[in-house]
Amino acid sequence: MGSLDCTAQLKHLPRLWCDPQVCTGSEVPLQAAQIHYLKRVLRSRPMTELLILNGQGRIWRALWQDTQAQLIESLDLPSNESPQPLWLGVGVLKGEAMDWLIQKATELGVTTLQPLLTAYTQLVPSPQKQARWLQIAREACEQCERLYLPQILPAIPLTQASSPYSLNFIAVARPLETGPAPGLQTRLAALAPQPLGLWIGPEGGWSPTEQVQGCVPISLGPRVLRAETAVCSALTLVNAWLVP
Incomplete structure (x- = not known):
């Protein structure tokens, strides 16, 4: 057996x-x-x-x-992990939104999730909250039949965060000074599947002064999405890119 x-x-x-x-x-x-x-x-x-x-x-x-x-x-069961590692940096959300986000990010194959403290973050998570996030990821792994538990890192300031991968996209809700950011699907279509970092802001998005060096700006469509919706939208597109 x-x-x-x-x-x-x-x-x-x-x-x-x-x-x-x-x-x-x-x-x-x-x-x-x-x-x-x-x-x-x-x-x-x-x-x-x-x-x-x-x-x-x-x-x-x-x-x-x-x-x-x-x-x-x-x-010896077959693995259903993503063919490439996925790092997600996301601004800490308030209420149950962060719980929901961690559950869905686990289901959608995130390898590492880095909660971020940003200019518009309204919650600094306690150790008990971070322990709860890990438990949510465990239960999500059980439900979606993953064999590997994603790494849920302690929340840190945006200025201290870094992705381990060379390819990084940062979601922006509004056009840049140079014009609209290309869509994520357009950016991915020009690239071969590879390890990837995604950066998504909290409620209110990124402040005008916040920057992440080396990140390529991308759009997730013409509408301003809630942060948890943006995570699901981006990860769905990435999964379609990794497993066409």
Whole structure:
């Protein structure tokens, strides 16, 4: 059952993320929230099969045993990661918008997400908020069947942020002094797929004095989008470019 032909048989099993440091033996402790999810949400009972993933590409078939999972076998399932790494720098949003953004960015294949503190940022996240963002990314990985957990970095000022890639696009909501910025789809059409950095501002966008060196300005259309909508729009175009 560890071969690729088992994929169809396993797709209906619940997936739970566990810390890589505890996925070293034959038994993996489950968190209280995971047990609640199995019992109350899925209405499962102990001795039910499930899948355990460590967020680093490993996945196991397991048997739920009350407060822990018994690992049965390591599986070799095909990866559904983006063919090129995607770095996303985004201004921290207020309320639940940032939670939603992190969930969707994870589903859309972001490799690294860097929250940014900008001139118009209205929230400086607490350690508890950043821990919540990581939990949201874990749950999104379980739902969309990713084997690799994206890196959710601590929020830092825009002036301290940098993408590890040479190709970077920054979304602008309004025309530049030199005229309208080319659309992202137009920019991508002239390039071969490669690692990419995307920069998207918070509510209110970028201030007139904010600049990111080495970024190519792009437009996401004639309408001014909410920040979370802009992220989904940009990542959808990038995914279509990476997997035509």
